[in-house]
Amino acid sequence: MSRRSGTQSLTRFLVIRLLSVVLILFLISFLTFSLMHLVPGDLVKNLIGNRPATPEAIAQIRAQYHLNEPFLSQYFSWLANALHGDFGTSIRLNEPVSTAISARLGMTAVLTILAFVFAVATAIPLGVLSAIHSNRPTDKFITAAGLFGLSAPSFAIGLALLMLFGYYIPIFPVYGIGSGGINTLYHLVLPSITLALGLAAYLIRITRAAMIRELASDYATFAFSRGLKPRKVYLIALRNASIPIVTSSALLLTYLVGGTILVETVFALPGLGLLMEEAVLFKDIPVVQGLTILIALVIGVVNIAVDLSYRFLDPRMRDSQ
Amino acid sequence: MRKRISIPGIVSAVILAAVAIAMIVGSFVTGAATKQSIMDALLTPGSSGHLLGTDALGRDIGLLAIAGAMSAVLGPVAIALGSMVLGIAFGGMAGYFGHGVDGFIGRIADLLFSLPVLLIAIVVAGIFDAGYWMTVLLLVVLFSPSDIRIIRSGVLEQVNLPYVEAAEMLSIPHWRILFFHVIPNVWNLILTNLLLNTSVALVTLSSLSYLGVGVRPGSADWGRQIADGRTIIFDNPAAVLVPSILIVAVAMSLNLMGDWVSSRNELRGIQ
Numbered sequence: 138m139s140r141r142s143g144t145q146s147l148t149r150f151l152v153i154r155l156l157s158v159v160l161i162l163f164l165i166s167f168l169t170f171s172l173m174h175l176v177p178g179d180l181v182k183n184l185i186g187n188r189p190a191t192p193e194a195i196a197q198i199r200a201q202y203h204l205n206e207p208f209l210s211q212y213f214s215w216l217a218n219a220l221h222g223d224f225g226t227s228i229r230l231n232e233p234v235s236t237a238i239s240a241r242l243g244m245t246a247v248l249t250i251l252a253f254v255f256a257v258a259t260a261i262p263l264g265v266l267s268a269i270h271s272n273r274p275t276d277k278f279i280t281a282a283g284l285f286g287l288s289a290p291s292f293a294i295g296l297a298l299l300m301l302f303g304y305y306i307p308i309f310p311v312y313g314i315g316s317g318g319i320n321t322l323y324h325l326v327l328p329s330i331t332l333a334l335g336l337a338a339y340l341i342r343i344t345r346a347a348m349i350r351e352l353a354s355d356y357a358t359f360a361f362s363r364g365l366k367p368r369k370v371y372l373i374a375l376r377n378a379s380i381p382i383v384t385s386s387a388l389l390l391t392y393l394v395g396g397t398i399l400v401e402t403v404f405a406l407p408g409l410g411l412l413m414e415e416a417v418l419f420k421d422i423p424v425v426q427g428l429t430i431l432i433a434l435v436i437g438v439v440n441i442a443v444d445l446s447y448r449f450l451d452p453r454m455r456d457s458q
Numbered sequence: 459m460r461k462r463i464s465i466p467g468i469v470s471a472v473i474l475a476a477v478a479i480a481m482i483v484g485s486f487v488t489g490a491a492t493k494q495s496i497m498d499a500l501l502t503p504g505s506s507g508h509l510l511g512t513d514a515l516g517r518d519i520g521l522l523a524i525a526g527a528m529s530a531v532l533g534p535v536a537i538a539l540g541s542m543v544l545g546i547a548f549g550g551m552a553g554y555f556g557h558g559v560d561g562f563i564g565r566i567a568d569l570l571f572s573l574p575v576l577l578i579a580i581v582v583a584g585i586f587d588a589g590y591w592m593t594v595l596l597l598v599v600l601f602s603p604s605d606i607r608i609i610r611s612g613v614l615e616q617v618n619l620p621y622v623e624a625a626e627m628l629s630i631p632h633w634r635i636l637f638f639h640v641i642p643n644v645w646n647l648i649l650t651n652l653l654l655n656t657s658v659a660l661v662t663l664s665s666l667s668y669l670g671v672g673v674r675p676g677s678a679d680w681g682r683q684i685a686d687g688r689t690i691i692f693d694n695p696a697a698v699l700v701p702s703i704l705i706v707a708v709a710m711s712l713n714l715m716g717d718w719v720s721s722r723n724e725l726r727g728i729q
Binding site for chain 2: 161172175176177284285287288289290291292293296297299300303304387388390391392394395396398399402403413414417418420422425429432436440
């Protein structure tokens with residue numbers, strides 16, 4: 138059965154994937170839009186927020202959201218605006234949602250990329266090491282560390298690091314974003330380590346399991362018995378193990394999305410996570426809508442990229458066009 | 459091959475038993491634990507009458523942690539159980555009946571599986587000011603896709619075995635074969651995932667309550683206690699450390715028990 142799906146052409150595969158992502162985005166946009174109408178309280182009042190509810194302001198809101206029209210046509214005019222990047226005005230910040238998001242995008246991008254690099258750089262070697270020494274003390278120690286990473290909520294880790302490096306060993310800055318450039322990167326060390334810990338724990342588990350499976354396969358046994366250097370065999374096995382590792386990175390992304398909110402809250406970093414948390418607590422619906430669509434888009438794109446890389450990593454799928 | 463008892467296993471069992479006791483004891487001391495008194499605020503650990511000190515509101519940290527066990531652990535247990543019920547019902551049907559049923563349920567489960575659980579829980583529960591049990595219900599739904607997938611794959615391994623065919627020959631109703639013959643055979647899978655899911659749910663729910671979602675301000679809950687303690691982190695570190703250590707210890711114990719159950723299962727398969 139997998140042969141059959143493996144032989145479909147790349148274009149067909151891409152078109153199907155793209156269509157399903159578009160469909161999901163469409164569905165999510167509809168749910169996100171409905172959020173506005175489902176929030177408890179009067180819609181216009183919610184959208185005006187703390188601004189004075191003058192008749193002009195009310196009229197402006199009604200016009201902007203087409204509130205005099207039927208629900209579906211409201212949705213489509215909202216969607217048309219959203220497709221142009223216009224998600225309306227933030228109630229809390231009193232600035233366009235797109236401005237609020239783009240001002241904070243960079244911070245979150247740097248934080249997540251740093252965390253991802255830290256996680257990959259530590260977890261894959263540790264996972265391989267664990268697999269090579271499976272069921273021996275090294276493996277047990279690494280597995281236990283991974284278990285800790287999975288079990289520790291990132292906000293607790295963040296606070297513990299804050300306490301440790303802010304008070305007892307003050308070598309890292311604990312709050313704020315610094316003065317730009319290298320200084321900002323320096324400020325992001327603790328937050329990204331916090332975020333990386335959970336990621337690394339997942340990655341260690343996946344890498345270990347995939348490597349153990351590869352090392353137990355016939356080709357590995359054969360390569361060892363032919364007298365190949367173990368290091369060489371490990372590299373070959375890692376290349377094959379990379380398929381499940383890469384496939385799992387879509388799952389890692391869903392972890393990152395939630396983790397960023399917690400980490401930015403703990404370290405008071407003005408990124409998208411903190412923006413989301415404050416928007417939710419303040420019921421700043423336009424910001425929540427804009428961020429939700431953005432995140433859904435990123436998840437969709439990454440999923441397609443992962444599917445594509447899967448096809449390129451596995452020669453059986455690549456050659457079949 | 460009969461390695462049934464391990465030291466981490468014993469330690470986890472003891473920790474989980476202690477938490478179960480704390481949940482019972484805690485429900486009797488909630489009133490005393492959440493009583494605020496400014497006179498006793500910010501006592502450091504070792505103060506008389508307050509072994510672990512007090513927080514900014516004068517609440518005893520140890521007592522508050524015991525009282526918080528119920529809120530921190532009961533929800534996750536309910537989440538794991540609820541999502542497993544959905545997993546057994548839908549995953550069982552998908553695996554047993556196959557074809558269209560499988561296609562339909564499988565497609566939906568796949569779709570929901572790639573959703574960021576924590577983010578959706580924060581947005582939905584936060585926007586609607588969901589209470590504790592509404593948040594738990596939301597997490598039941600968000601957790602169920604992974605259970606559906608796992609039970610489905612477990613049932614798929616069983617449906618082609620002779621005993622299922624034999625039961626069908628006896629014209630036992632399908633629902634009866636599924637729930638009384640097949641499901642008991644994936645019991646180990648169910649138990650493993652109940653334990654692992656409780657652990658994940660504990661971390662998720664405490665993350666929510668740390669952010670102030672799902673748990674009322676002032677109530678006894680580990681996540682909430684950490685959030686309240688972060689402002690006095692340098693005055694009394696215990697306010698943050700005690701509930702943090704408890705969350706990590708319980709989550710790790712659940713994970714270890716889950717691994718233990720699944721490895722026991724594998725050993726039995728080898729024999």
